[in-house]
Amino acid sequence: MARSSSGRKSTIYDIAKATGSSTSAVSMVLNGTWARYRIKEETANRILASAAQLGYNVNMKARGLRLSRSGLAGMILPHYRNRFFAGLAENFEEHARSRGLCPIVVSTQRDPAVEMSVTETLISQQVELLFIVGVRNPTPLDALCSAAGIPCINVDLPGPGAPSVVSDNRGGARALTEALMEKMIAAGSAPGELLFLGGVMDEYATEMRIAGYRDAFEARGISPAADAVECFGYGASSSRRALACRYESLGRLPTGLLMNSITAFEGLVQFASKLPREAWQSTVVGCFDWDPFAVHLPFEVTMMRQDVQKIILEAFALADNHDATDHPLVMVPTGFGEMVEEDELTIKIGREC
Amino acid sequence: MARSSSGRKSTIYDIAKATGSSTSAVSMVLNGTWARYRIKEETANRILASAAQLGYNVNMKARGLRLSRSGLAGMILPHYRNRFFAGLAENFEEHARSRGLCPIVVSTQRDPAVEMSVTETLISQQVELLFIVGVRNPTPLDALCSAAGIPCINVDLPGPGAPSVVSDNRGGARALTEALMEKMIAAGSAPGELLFLGGVMDEYATEMRIAGYRDAFEARGISPAADAVECFGYGASSSRRALACRYESLGRLPTGLLMNSITAFEGLVQFASKLPREAWQSTVVGCFDWDPFAVHLPFEVTMMRQDVQKIILEAFALADNHDATDHPLVMVPTGFGEMVEEDELTIKIGREC
DNA sequence: CTGTTAGCGCCTTCAC
DNA sequence: GTGAAGGCGCTAACAG
Numbered sequence: 001m002a003r004s005s006s007g008r009k010s011t012i013y014d015i016a017k018a019t020g021s022s023t024s025a026v027s028m029v030l031n032g033t034w035a036r037y038r039i040k041e042e043t044a045n046r047i048l049a050s051a052a053q054l055g056y057n058v059n060m061k062a063r064g065l066r067l068s069r070s071g072l073a074g075m076i077l078p079h080y081r082n083r084f085f086a087g088l089a090e091n092f093e094e095h096a097r098s099r100g101l102c103p104i105v106v107s108t109q110r111d112p113a114v115e116m117s118v119t120e121t122l123i124s125q126q127v128e129l130l131f132i133v134g135v136r137n138p139t140p141l142d143a144l145c146s147a148a149g150i151p152c153i154n155v156d157l158p159g160p161g162a163p164s165v166v167s168d169n170r171g172g173a174r175a176l177t178e179a180l181m182e183k184m185i186a187a188g189s190a191p192g193e194l195l196f197l198g199g200v201m202d203e204y205a206t207e208m209r210i211a212g213y214r215d216a217f218e219a220r221g222i223s224p225a226a227d228a229v230e231c232f233g234y235g236a237s238s239s240r241r242a243l244a245c246r247y248e249s250l251g252r253l254p255t256g257l258l259m260n261s262i263t264a265f266e267g268l269v270q271f272a273s274k275l276p277r278e279a280w281q282s283t284v285v286g287c288f289d290w291d292p293f294a295v296h297l298p299f300e301v302t303m304m305r306q307d308v309q310k311i312i313l314e315a316f317a318l319a320d321n322h323d324a325t326d327h328p329l330v331m332v333p334t335g336f337g338e339m340v341e342e343d344e345l346t347i348k349i350g351r352e353c
Numbered sequence: 354m355a356r357s358s359s360g361r362k363s364t365i366y367d368i369a370k371a372t373g374s375s376t377s378a379v380s381m382v383l384n385g386t387w388a389r390y391r392i393k394e395e396t397a398n399r400i401l402a403s404a405a406q407l408g409y410n411v412n413m414k415a416r417g418l419r420l421s422r423s424g425l426a427g428m429i430l431p432h433y434r435n436r437f438f439a440g441l442a443e444n445f446e447e448h449a450r451s452r453g454l455c456p457i458v459v460s461t462q463r464d465p466a467v468e469m470s471v472t473e474t475l476i477s478q479q480v481e482l483l484f485i486v487g488v489r490n491p492t493p494l495d496a497l498c499s500a501a502g503i504p505c506i507n508v509d510l511p512g513p514g515a516p517s518v519v520s521d522n523r524g525g526a527r528a529l530t531e532a533l534m535e536k537m538i539a540a541g542s543a544p545g546e547l548l549f550l551g552g553v554m555d556e557y558a559t560e561m562r563i564a565g566y567r568d569a570f571e572a573r574g575i576s577p578a579a580d581a582v583e584c585f586g587y588g589a590s591s592s593r594r595a596l597a598c599r600y601e602s603l604g605r606l607p608t609g610l611l612m613n614s615i616t617a618f619e620g621l622v623q624f625a626s627k628l629p630r631e632a633w634q635s636t637v638v639g640c641f642d643w644d645p646f647a648v649h650l651p652f653e654v655t656m657m658r659q660d661v662q663k664i665i666l667e668a669f670a671l672a673d674n675h676d677a678t679d680h681p682l683v684m685v686p687t688g689f690g691e692m693v694e695e696d697e698l699t700i701k702i703g704r705e706c
Numbered sequence: 707c708t709g710t711t712a713g714c715g716c717c718t719t720c721a722c
Numbered sequence: 723g724t725g726a727a728g729g730c731g732c733t734a735a736c737a738g
Contacts, residue, residue: 009501009502011715011716012715012716012717013715021724022724022725022726023715023716023717023725023726024717024718024724024725024726025723025724025725027716027717027718028717028718031717037723037724038723039723039724040723043723055497055500055501057473057476057477057501058477058715058716059418059477059479059714059715059716060414060477060478060479061414061417061418061423061478061479061714061715061716062418062714062715062716062717062730063715063716063717064414064716064730065412065414065415065418065714065715065716065729065730065731065732066715066716066717066718066729066730067716067717067730068730070414071474071477071478072478079439079443080433080438080439080442080443081436081439081443083434085433086432086433086434086439087434089433089460090432090433090434090460090462093459093460094462097467097471102457102459102471102474102475102478103459104455104457104458104459105457105458105459106446106455106456106457106458107442107443107446109443109447114450118450118455120410121424121455122455123410124410124411124412124413124424125413125414125424125425125455126412126413126414144408147408148362148408148410149362236645266645266646269646269649270649272649273648273649277630277651291646292589292619293619293622293644293646293647293650294646295626296622296623296625296626296650297646297649297650297651298630298650298651362731364730364731364732365731365732365733366731374708374709375708375709375710376709376710376731376732376733377708377709377710377711377733377734377735378707378708378709380732380733380734381733381734383732384733390707390708391707391708392707392708393707393708396707396708411731411732412730412731412732414730414731414732415714415730415731415732415733416731416732416733417714417732418713418714418715418716418730418731418732419713419714419731419732419733419734420714420732420733421714
């Protein structure tokens with residue numbers, strides 16, 4: 001693994017010199033197109049060996065400049081601290097790699113200024129496509145991309161400036177609401193008392209989920225109380241505070257809770273940990289998101305899980321037949337968190353002890 | 354935000370033509386170095402305006418080729434599915450951005466082949482520095498980097514081929530062990546019964562933690578049972594299975610459990626959820642890792658939290674005075690998970706209701 | 707003050 | 723089969 005004697009990275013010239021062949025021969029061999037040019041196999045092997053020995057690496061900057069293909073695929077997302085975003089990132093990376101692209105994912109902490117500047121940076125890096133995940137208002141970012149001629153896809157939160165793929169929030173919320181109502185009835189409480197907590201009003205995902213929640217009510221011919229829906233953002237602490245208020249004014253816990261995000265749910269768990277376990281016996285809890293720990297809490301939770309794999313698949317499909325004019329909105333169904341993890345798969349095969 | 358009429362991305366030539374100036378003038382203005390060259394402010398403004406109007410973006414590929422600086426900072430890590438790795442990624446990104454670098458982080462799912470090829474890809478992309486996180490054997494990757502003249506830092510798992518920064522696993526494990534022993538004594542059980550579960554034998558972090566665990570025993574003048582340490586890898590399911598075995602052979606739960614990773618702990622939680630709550634009353638549990646949900650489980654857990662921010666800081670510091678010959682190993686202390694999150698900070702200020 | 711020019715490392719025609 | 727040459731977009735000398 002000797003390094004180029006010059007001290008800097010080695011180039012095709014170095015290896016051409018070392019093997020006594022021409023740069024074009026080297027280039028062809030390195031690209032695997034040498035057979036087409038009837039280059040002697042022996043020459044090819046000599047070149048390959050020399051490249052390995054010199055620790056040669058293509059300079060994608062130069063190749064990209066020449067070919068106007070960077071080999072980069074970009075994704076921006078809010079953060080990695082929940083399974084939804086983490087799953088999107090990992091699936092994206094895997095898929096990008098399988099296409100011979102180098103995935104480059106950047107988190108923006110939901111800061112519009114950062115979102116903007118990161119997008120510009122990624123465009124500067126000539127990413128060949130860009131996934132914009134969980135951005136409240138993707139429109140300016142879409143504009144940037146389309147100005148640069150870069151295909152981009154909005155994920156999770158849609159926008160009119162580009163094709164979008166999102167979970168079927170409305171359908172999922174309806175299904176979740178219905179499931180929770182059933183449980184409430186089974187527990188002897190009134191399904192109409194189910195509360196919807198968390199998220200941001202006027203944000204697409206939250207609005208859709210509220211719509212789904214209302215759909216379920218309508219289907220039953222009832223309607224939620226005036227204060228049944230409360231959107232306090234994505235912080236765990238504001239969620240906890242909201243719960244505390246409910247608890248105080250009700251004198252007890254609500255009988256049904258649909259938490260709109262994992263952080264809202266986290267706030268609930270924090271609050272729950274302060275109360276005796278008995279206080280939870282008659283409360284039915286659901287969450288529009290999934291987390292492995294949340295499954296095993298002192299109370300039962302019904303979790304709606306988003307299909308990250310399918311979402312990424314659809315997004316790549318949209319990127320493939322990228323049409324600058326048509327901006328479809330693809331919806332991916334959600335499931336009840338019963339999807340099998342690879343990890344769980346091994347359990348079923350192996351015995352427990 | 355009109356796009357270059359040609360249909361492709363606009364270049365400095367386009368804007369030179371549009372403004373009737375020269376490419377060098379444009380280049381200087383765009384780089385902010387125009388004052389030095391006494392270019393008329395009016396010209397500069399005209400150029401800037403035109404650039405904005407054309408939706409111009411620098412081509413970092415070309416600039417990088419010229420300057421031999423890519424503006425990229427790379428990180429590879431196993432995955433994003435726990436707070437430790439997610440935190441490392443986010444802190445890395447923030448720090449890289451603050452240095453004017455574009456962070457590019459890629460997950461490898463602990464697959465050595467993927468680690469290798471991703472590293473090669475990142476080198477091809479000419480990253481200016483590379484953080485290698487949680488790689489069992491970073492040596493070949495370090496070799497790749499040093500052959501390419503790219504400074505790299507091993508994080509979490511060290512190696513002789515590059516400077517490394519890791520948590521003080523031994524000290525942390527000792528502190529955790531001691532804390533758990535105290536609790537066991539308070540609960541009326543023998544501290545010597547504390548078990549160490551999870552991780553991979555022969556892996557640096559696990560070995561250090563086992564050493565710390567033994568340190569605490571020695572300090573007490575006792576020693577763990579022959580089968581007190583069990584390393585079954587990083588899967589939640591294998592952890593659960595191991596617990597099941599212990600339970601079966603003991604006829605009850607162990608009185609003290611030190612779980613060596615969050616996934617091992619996850620397995621414990623899975624197993625716990627099958628048992629009545631009472632079964633846990635006399636078990637003391639600790640975990641060398643931190644998760645927000647785990648804090649609020651039906652039983653109390655003592656969590657050792659790694660200081661991701663400090664780790665990244667140290668890693669960048671090492672990258673700064675990069676010395677190809679000297680490869681120090683920096684240790685970052687761990688804490689008892691009592692570190693305040695920004696989110697929690699707001700709680701203390703605001704009232705609960 | 708502004709325009710011209712020579713590469714950065716690579717790929718691809720096009721002659722030889 | 724191989725070598726020479728042009729150019730991708732940009733920057734930094736160097737002339738004007």
